[in-house]
Amino acid sequence: MIATNAMPGGHLPEPVRQLLSERLKAGSLEMPMLPDVAAQVVQLANDPEADMRDLARILHRDQAMAGHLLRMANSSLYAGPTPIVSLDQAVARLGLAKIRGICLTIACKGEIFQADGFSDEVRHLFKHSLAAAAFAQEIARSRRWNVEEAFLCGLLHDVGRPVLIHALVGIHKQVGIPLNTPEARGGVKQAAAALHAHVGADLISRWALPVRLVETVRYHHEPHRATTASQTTMMTALADDLAHLLYGPKDISVEALQSHPLLDPLNIYPDEFDALLEKQEAVKQIVESLQ
Ligand SMILES: [Fe+2]
Ligand SMILES: [Fe+2]
Numbered sequence: 001m002i003a004t005n006a007m008p009g010g011h012l013p014e015p016v017r018q019l020l021s022e023r024l025k026a027g028s029l030e031m032p033m034l035p036d037v038a039a040q041v042v043q044l045a046n047d048p049e050a051d052m053r054d055l056a057r058i059l060h061r062d063q064a065m066a067g068h069l070l071r072m073a074n075s076s077l078y079a080g081p082t083p084i085v086s087l088d089q090a091v092a093r094l095g096l097a098k099i100r101g102i103c104l105t106i107a108c109k110g111e112i113f114q115a116d117g118f119s120d121e122v123r124h125l126f127k128h129s130l131a132a133a134a135f136a137q138e139i140a141r142s143r144r145w146n147v148e149e150a151f152l153c154g155l156l157h158d159v160g161r162p163v164l165i166h167a168l169v170g171i172h173k174q175v176g177i178p179l180n181t182p183e184a185r186g187g188v189k190q191a192a193a194a195l196h197a198h199v200g201a202d203l204i205s206r207w208a209l210p211v212r213l214v215e216t217v218r219y220h221h222e223p224h225r226a227t228t229a230s231q232t233t234m235m236t237a238l239a240d241d242l243a244h245l246l247y248g249p250k251d252i253s254v255e256a257l258q259s260h261p262l263l264d265p266l267n268i269y270p271d272e273f274d275a276l277l278e279k280q281e282a283v284k285q286i287v288e289s290l291q
Contacts, residue, residue: 011187097148131243160200
């Protein structure tokens with residue numbers, strides 16, 4: 001349930017605002033399910049006794065997904081010295097945590113980041129999320145933290161935005177209010193901006209992703225509120241701003257990033273941060289290869 005004081009005020013028509021508020025209170029906002037294979041891989045990754053043979057069995061059940069998975073396994077994000085040509089090879093070489101990241105990326109691209117009439121905005125959000133995922137991964141690598149978890153934090157930090165946009169398109173339709181003016185569309189985007197962190201956190205909690213990830217998504221705009229995943233949340237907030245440097249929409253300069261307030265608490269020295277900034281081209285390549 002979302003706190004009602006988080007509800008945006010005057011940007012939505014009253015009947016839309018009311019219905020959204022009711023659904024948030026009742027926990028009945030339309031939320032996308034994870035596709036079957038991704039859901040099963042997430043469950044398996046939560047199981048400390050997970051068996052790689054089970055992972056292979058799950059992946060073999062969906063041929064369309066398998067094709068996407070092999071393509072992504074050979075993208076610049078994961079590609080090794082020789083190409084991966086079969087699912088069994090992907091399982092052996094990449095392991096469960098990376099394959100969970102791949103399955104969730106495919107799900108985000110195909111089904112989660114979709115909203116009628118807002119395809120440009122949502123496509124751009126997906127790009128931003130991939131850039132944040134790639135930067136989060138680089139930060140984690142330099143800190144010797146869990147790289148796969150960092151990737152997911154970046155990928156999913158804004159997942160509430162497309163979900164809210166999609167739900168609001170549906171609510172507008174239901175109450176018969178067209179979304180054909182810049183003001184009306186702006187209202188949808190502003191409401192998504194105001195509520196996305198909490199809605200995204202609730203969504204990935206329903207998907208059974210680990211609680212550390214849920215907390216990170218919930219507090220990525222107010223990392224001081226995170227308690228159990230405070231470092232990961234700060235890291236994601238920094239990766240978010242690095243992604244803005246590449247693709248906007250937030251206007252942020254290299255100079256502003258170099259004096260980012262999270263560098264100190266994350267213990268990132270200026271030379272380490274400059275090394276991160278030098279990854280911009282590599283991050284762009286990853287983003288382009290995954291779209
Ligand atoms: Fe966000
Ligand atoms: Fe973001």
